[in-house]
Amino acid sequence: MLGKTAIRLAVMIFVMSLAGIAQGQDKLQNYFSDAAGKVKVTTDPTQKREILNKSFEKMSKALNTVQGSPLISKDDKAGIAHFKVVLKEKQDELAGLNGYDRVSDAQLNDFADYVVQDMEQATETVTISLVALLLIIIIAILI
Amino acid sequence: MERESSASGRQSCVHPLDHAGLLNAFRVFCCLALGAILFSCSSPPPAPSETAPEEVNALPPRYIIVFVIHGDGGYLYHDTDGNKYRADEEAVNSAKIVAERNSQAEVFIFHEKRKRHFLFLFARHDGEFYYYRNGRLLAQESYWRDHGQFRFDPEVELYNRFRAEEHSRPKKFFLYLGHEIPEMDGTGYDASYKDRSFTVPDLVDGLKHFTLDSTKFDLIALSTCFNGTPHTIAALSPYAQYIIASPGNLHLSYFDLHPFEALDVGLRDEDVSAFAKMCAHQSFERLTKDIQTEITVAVYDVGRVQRFLNSVDSVYDHTLTTLKDKASTSIEHCDCAEDSAYLRPAMSDGIDVFYRPARFGRSTHKQDHSGWECLRLLK
Numbered sequence: 001m002l003g004k005t006a007i008r009l010a011v012m013i014f015v016m017s018l019a020g021i022a023q024g025q026d027k028l029q030n031y032f033s034d035a036a037g038k039v040k041v042t043t044d045p046t047q048k049r050e051i052l053n054k055s056f057e058k059m060s061k062a063l064n065t066v067q068g069s070p071l072i073s074k075d076d077k078a079g080i081a082h083f084k085v086v087l088k089e090k091q092d093e094l095a096g097l098n099g100y101d102r103v104s105d106a107q108l109n110d111f112a113d114y115v116v117q118d119m120e121q122a123t124e125t126v127t128i129s130l131v132a133l134l135l136i137i138i139i140a141i142l143i
Numbered sequence: 144m145e146r147e148s149s150a151s152g153r154q155s156c157v158h159p160l161d162h163a164g165l166l167n168a169f170r171v172f173c174c175l176a177l178g179a180i181l182f183s184c185s186s187p188p189p190a191p192s193e194t195a196p197e198e199v200n201a202l203p204p205r206y207i208i209v210f211v212i213h214g215d216g217g218y219l220y221h222d223t224d225g226n227k228y229r230a231d232e233e234a235v236n237s238a239k240i241v242a243e244r245n246s247q248a249e250v251f252i253f254h255e256k257r258k259r260h261f262l263f264l265f266a267r268h269d270g271e272f273y274y275y276r277n278g279r280l281l282a283q284e285s286y287w288r289d290h291g292q293f294r295f296d297p298e299v300e301l302y303n304r305f306r307a308e309e310h311s312r313p314k315k316f317f318l319y320l321g322h323e324i325p326e327m328d329g330t331g332y333d334a335s336y337k338d339r340s341f342t343v344p345d346l347v348d349g350l351k352h353f354t355l356d357s358t359k360f361d362l363i364a365l366s367t368c369f370n371g372t373p374h375t376i377a378a379l380s381p382y383a384q385y386i387i388a389s390p391g392n393l394h395l396s397y398f399d400l401h402p403f404e405a406l407d408v409g410l411r412d413e414d415v416s417a418f419a420k421m422c423a424h425q426s427f428e429r430l431t432k433d434i435q436t437e438i439t440v441a442v443y444d445v446g447r448v449q450r451f452l453n454s455v456d457s458v459y460d461h462t463l464t465t466l467k468d469k470a471s472t473s474i475e476h477c478d479c480a481e482d483s484a485y486l487r488p489a490m491s492d493g494i495d496v497f498y499r500p501a502r503f504g505r506s507t508h509k510q511d512h513s514g515w516e517c518l519r520l521l522k
Contacts, residue, residue: 026219033221075470082472093503103503113223114435114503120220121368121392121436 027137031059032119036112045105049094052112056091060084062140066132076132086122090115202277203310204249206406209353210238211298213321215257215269215288215333223433231256234320234366235271237400242275244404249307250275253298255288255321258335269335270297274305281305294341295349302353314410315358317350317383320366320398326374326518327467343370343378350382359383361415364422366398369476371441372516373459373485377452380445385419390516391439392476399426416444420495427497437501441514447493451515458484462518469520479515490515 035055039048066072067080094111096102103111214231221227235254242250252273259267268285275281282305286297325332329340354360363383365375371390379386389397402409402422409418423440430438462484466474479485494514500507 026217029217029219029221030227033225033227036221037225078470078472089504107503110435111503113433114501116221117434117436118501118504 028133029116029120031055031137031140032116036116039112040109045108048105048108048112052094052108052115053091056087056094058140059136060087060091062136063087065139066135069135071135072132073129076129080132080136083122086118090118202247204247204276204307204313205311206245206248206314206316206410207306208241208245208248208250208316208318208403209302210234210250210252211255211295211317211319211321211349212238212253213255213319215255215335216322217334231320234400238318239273239275241400241403242273242280243278245406246278248275248277248406249313251298251302251305253301255333272298272301274301276307289336289339293348293352294339294345295352299349299352309356312358314406314413314415315360316362316364316403317353317360318364318366318398318400319346323368324365324370324375326372327463343375347378347382350379354382361385362387362419364398365389368392369516371439371443371514372518373452373455373479374463376443376445376448377456380449380452383445385415386443386445387419387423388441388443389439390441390478390512390514391437393430393436393438393440397426397430397438397440398422399429401425416442423495423497427499431499435502436504437506438497438499439512439514440497441512442495443514444493451487451490451492454487455479455485459517466518466520473521474518475521476516477519478509478512479517480513482517482519485515485517 032055035051038051042048042051063080063084067077067084072080092098093100094103212231212234214229214235218230218232219227220230231254235252238250238252242248242252250273252275254271254273256269256271258269261267268287270286270288272282272284272286273280274283284301286301288297291297291300322332324346325340325342327342329342329345331337332341333339350360350363359381360383362385363379364387366389368389369392371388375388376386387398399422402418402425409421419442423442427438427440430440480490491513496512496514498512500509
């Protein structure tokens with residue numbers, strides 16, 4: 001069973017790698033855009049926060065898993081560490097921790113857009129290889 | 144057992160074909176391969192033009208616009224409704240509209256695309272060139288981006304091949320749209336060419352060849368992140384009267400091309416400075432509607448910023464040398480005014496800065512920007 005999953009994962013990575021590294025970045029950007037879409041169709045602020053929190057937590061877990069993997073290079077690990085810092089800032093701001101004012105209920109839609117836009121910019125400035133990007137996305141989806 | 148079933152499977156694929164069938168299959172493959180090669184190497188036929196060449200040549204171009212649009216990387220972005228866009232494709236479409244709507248302009252559009260393969264084997268052209276004169280598409284050619292000693296050799300060759308003879312001094316514009324043009328290293332800029340590097344000196348070399356007649360571009364616009372730095376502006380200075388660039392981490396394809404659609408109106412008074420400010424302001428206004436991250440667009444009057452550039456030249460070079468071997472994750476961008484080594488009393492003279500802080504994050508209280516971006520080690 002584990003063998004089959006590993007083969008599927010390898011095939012998935014191989015097929016997606018044919019499309020190039022930009023494909024990995026696209027998937028990462030889609031992840032946050034999907035979460036923002038869900039936030040906007042929800043009217044209840046508590047649910048909005050929950051959606052955002054869940055998306056941060058899933059991504060954070062995926063980043064931790066991939067960062068700890070022996071398959072990942074030193075450069076990737078540094079890139080992932082930087083990406084985690086960016087993500088943690090968003091989590092803190094949403095919750096009002098570490099010197100941030102808590103994002104108000106009225107600003108949650110704008111904050112969701114901010115996350116998408118800032119992450120789109122972050123993926124351009126942080127260098128993470130295709131394999132690592134794909135692993136992050138696959139794990140974030142599977143969690 | 145596994146071997147048997149595998150062998151049997153393979154047999155079932157081959158068995159129905161006799162020798163003639165195999166030969167036919169081989170011929171079909173050869174035709175496909177030949178077709179693929181021809182398809183990948185041929186240029187699309189010249190676009191039909193309703194205007195006779197002599198009629199097109201009758202009006203000497205008053206404007207020359209060169210667009211270089213980089214699309215060999217991650218250029219996906221989402222609007223606030225969640226719609227996906229490819230920034231480079233959007234930019235090419237906007238550039239074509241600019242070309243069609245200016246009846247006295249010569250427009251060169253170079254789209255640097257990702258390298259793709261047909262059937263995973265046959266490389267296809269990774270550059271697309273469009274040439275418009277007086278609102279008409281006169282030529283469209285596919286080209287190879289890696290043919291030439293220098294990065295912009297293929298583009299310069301096409302530019303020299305097609306450009307019309309200049310009867311009077313036209314207004315000249317150069318617009319580069321893409322990711323931040325690195326000031327050091329630069330490998331990995333192109334997703335298709337991992338080992339190829341692209342840095343500011345490569346752009347400078349291209350500009351040098353685009354301006355062999357010694358006339359500067361009236362305006363250079365960099366629709367990129369973080370290129371509003373002392374180093375980049377100084378490097379581009381010999382080739383431009385005015386430069387529009389962003390010192391910040393702007394959303395992809397920030398630059399609004401609408402003002403270029405009616406150059407006769409925008410440049411009615413031949414005032415490039417006013418036109419540049421209008422372009423920057425319009426881009427800024429468009430972005431502030433939906434963008435939550437920081438927005439910074441600056442117009443540099445090249446002549447007036449030289450004093451500041453000369454005063455910080457050696458400091459910036461020293462920073463670049465120091466940071467050269469550091470990991471990109473340990474370097475951050477900052478407003479030069481926040482670094483005492485660059486702080487000067489009149490450092491923003493000659494710059495018009497359109498700035499709005501990010502609506503979230505750590506810098507929401509930063510109320511202004513000097514117009515210059517610098518690099519420093521992360522604290």
